Amino acid sequence: MTSTTGVPSDATDDWWRSAVVYQVYVRSFADADGDGTGDLQGIRSRLPYLRDLGVDALWLTPFYRSPMIDGGYDVADYRDVDPMFGTLADFDAMIADAHALGVRIIVDIVPNHTSSAHPWFEAALAAAPGSPERGRYLFRDGRGPDGTEPPNDWESIFGGPAWTRVADGQWYLHLFDPAQPDLDWRNPEVRAEFEGVLRFWLDRGVDGFRIDVAHGMIKEEGLPDVGHSSATGQRQVELLGRGRLPYFDQDEVHDIYRAWRPILDSYPGGRMAVAEAWAESPQRLARYIGPDELHQAFNFDFLEATWSADSFRKVIDTALAESTIVGAPTTWVLSNHDKKRHVTRYGDGAVGLRRARAAALLMLALPGSTYLYQGEELGLPEFLDLPDELRQDPSFLRTGESRDGCRIPLPWSGTVPPYGFGPEGGADGWLPSPADWAGRTVAAQTGDPASTLELYRTGLGIRRAHPALGGGELTWLDTEPGVLAFARAGADPTGLVCVINFSGTPVKITGYGTPVVSSEPLTDADGVFELPVDAAAWFQPAAAG
Template sequence: MSTHDSNDWWRDAVVYQIYPRSFADSNGDGDGDLNGVTDRLDYLKELGVDAIWLSPFYPSPQADGGYDVADYCAVDPRFGDMADFDRLVAEAHARGIRVIIDIVPNHTSYLHPWFREAIAAEPGSPARDRYVFRRGRGEHGELPPTNWLSNFGGSAWEPCGDGWYYLHLFAREQPDLNWDNPEVRAEFLRVLRFWCDRGVDGFRIDVSHGLAKDLRDPLRDRPDPTVLGPQADDGSDPLWDRDEVHAIYRAWRRLFDEYMPAKYAIGESWHPFSPRIFQYARQDELGAVFDFSLQKAAWGRDIYREVIARTWDYARQAATAPTWVLGNHDVPRVASRIGLPVGADIDTWVTSDGTDPAVDPVAAQRRARAAALIMLGLPGTAFIYQGEELGLPEDFDLTPDQLRDPNWERSGHRFKGRDGCRVPLPWTADGPAFGFNDTGAAWLPQPDWYAGYAASAQDGVDGSILSLYRRAVGLRREWVARGADTAMTWLDDPSEPQLLSWRLPSGLTVAVNCSADRGLPMPEHNRVLVSSAADWRDGDDPAELAPETAVWLA
């Protein structure tokens, strides 16, 4: 492989997340597939990424976008077969691109053979002990065992019809596993080894903070069931971020370290920020963890300064590299979300009745371009969600009858869900399905305005956001890489409260004007390496840093 060969290749990597169903469709059935990914590897190589992360491609009824897995060691026929997966890994490696896959250990699909066996078995049977079954409260078990709520709305307990219930912290089609059961722990070690032996380079661990649960009898209620995350910093919540989960990951790390180079792993933890999340990044556990603070932050100098400094400091204390994320398959696209008025609640508009939120599309695109240089200018591991490099906004055109996300129904039609960031990508400005396939079929409809964001419309075009990403990723190797192992220096200027700026040991200065309407003097420099301004061209050296613009300065 042409990139790092050491165990810490990921510490300065750019990872590109692929949602396979929406990336590229090679057979025209409307669903993206593994061969579609393989066909686009040269595009990803030109983008300059070090690794791809594949969201689940396992057999699944798709009750939750593939995160309801029916078989952890197979490929869903809609995405191809195992030969297609092996070819994808081989072709990616031939281009110096590593492959990371999703593992979903908190729950299975209700169609998993284990759960089918469990639901048909008697209470107290070994088959049921692989999951979390409890008898309901009340004289006849007519009440759920606890007040626990599902992340998708409603009770987290599904009745079995005989006074017994099973736990599902997400959709009812996703029964939670019982990680106190040794058989469950052994099975996932087998699954991980299966994929390690097939050549994958790492794993993204879904709901990494949710495996261990307090299942003492009687089960205890949560203090506030509407707060779907830990309510105490000591990990005492019965559902989330419990100390017991770390023993699971220490066993996983021992397996990962049997390989050379060691397999990469990163935990997903969505609960409100706590320094405890960095415990997952300890080197005898997963080694890395997502901190979504940058993704959650509204546009603004002070909040960016705060979350960047915090993530940086806690990652350094944990001897890991910080991770930086602007978007993924679970949140509205950054090119819309970041266009909300400064100070607005970034979550309120996703609970709308279907009308467009108060997003300024011009400001959103300007800020999204600047945010790309912020993220890529930070030492550590940077994650790009498919379509961010095209500047794709959220698709608000989806009608209620087109929505697939279980959030829509479970929330009583208050939360439209995540479909708007999962619409199949536009590769060409014209033609069937904008180049997603040759037939025009798409599992979610694509809006007409996609044509202006297509990869073909931006390829080689000065000032396009695709050209910006390609240039920044290329420059990052020289100017940002390995910075996580050294230091970054803040260049605070009390006279300019809208200027966000830092310097790296390479001599790179990142400067961002967070003001919406006022230009700032350009910081001292020798030359401008790249600017997020759409009218900037290589060699330009403006005297002023325009509003909502970021630059990299040598």
């Protein structure tokens, strides 16, 4: 059921505060036309699966017209769908179906840079130095007697210099791939263009935006040297989130978001924006969030926590303290399209999967919103054995580091690759699938109470229905070393308790009530439950009286 505004009829302006958002890597989610690439019709066909999984919203990675040098994060036309993914009519049909199922849609916006195939950049290359066309980007003369040296020492996030020289001798900035030239956000034309892009997709009914490189649009005046380069043994990207860089987290970037927020607020249904932002301190990150800027920023510290009670406790405490500062709930995320899947980060194999299942229950019990990455509900590991010649990540070509292993097409059914990713008889997936994923498909796990998929379905169902979860407070409980336990109360006076065992031995659990879900089977001896190693469980305390 939808309202006349096109957003779910039960929408409230604060829906995002406790939402479970599922990230769809469009190219790898579901292939409807059989060409080996995921598409919008594929997403549309799988919406009931996502509704039944229990998510509140989908975040779609870029599906705009693009040469796909960086998986669509090199946009050539921000107002159209790339033919490999479908058409604008396909997008409209998909979002209408999603809203009818009560699922909201968040789309990626990529404002730091365009594709080198964007008409603006093509015009800039054809124009003279100092022209208005070049003024939309960051073109500069080189250093040295003949201008043969880059304008400064900035490095690309993908490795190598952040400058490329063009035929007339000038250089242009690209903090990522050379096919992704950075825009000059001090140019009013750039700002007006993206305000128009926001309205274009808001008018089509999108419920929010994930802002790519939200910290990057403004560069320090004069483009000064960093004074630190990979020649010293440490790449500049390693300073990200730990130190100041003249091309990230400049104060003026907040002017952009103060201009965007009234646009979002002018639409009904609580349209929102979440930042992919890195800053050198919690205080600077907090500046992106507030009633006059953005609604949320990703909590990457949770994703980077090591497998220990101390590490997770510190990250959770810090995030909750930050959320108090900004007056907005934190976001929790274990994996995304840029990071190695957490099954593998936690040890891979059976150990990694056990820990990933436990981490899922921990995450879903925390106050705030949760972002899931497609396939984590299936317990998918990183595909580490992907042949180098098949890798497509531009970072791999420059640094040897690849994100392709977490972008493998999703396995839906069947016993051989590509596991129902597309229609029978269709092309293989755009990246190959491992030969041993038959037991990890949606079909294989559906109905199996021991499967990771059914664990997610159960956990998400309880989270949605239980008044203690979602919003509200967290209270830590005393435990033995290596164990974390906390109570959630919310609107339910009896609350719910989450316990996770990071220690190397099973632990006895008593006094927390009845278990409602656990990542591994519990043993029960007259009300004393034993929680296995690398496991988590939720308990429902008995009602008072």
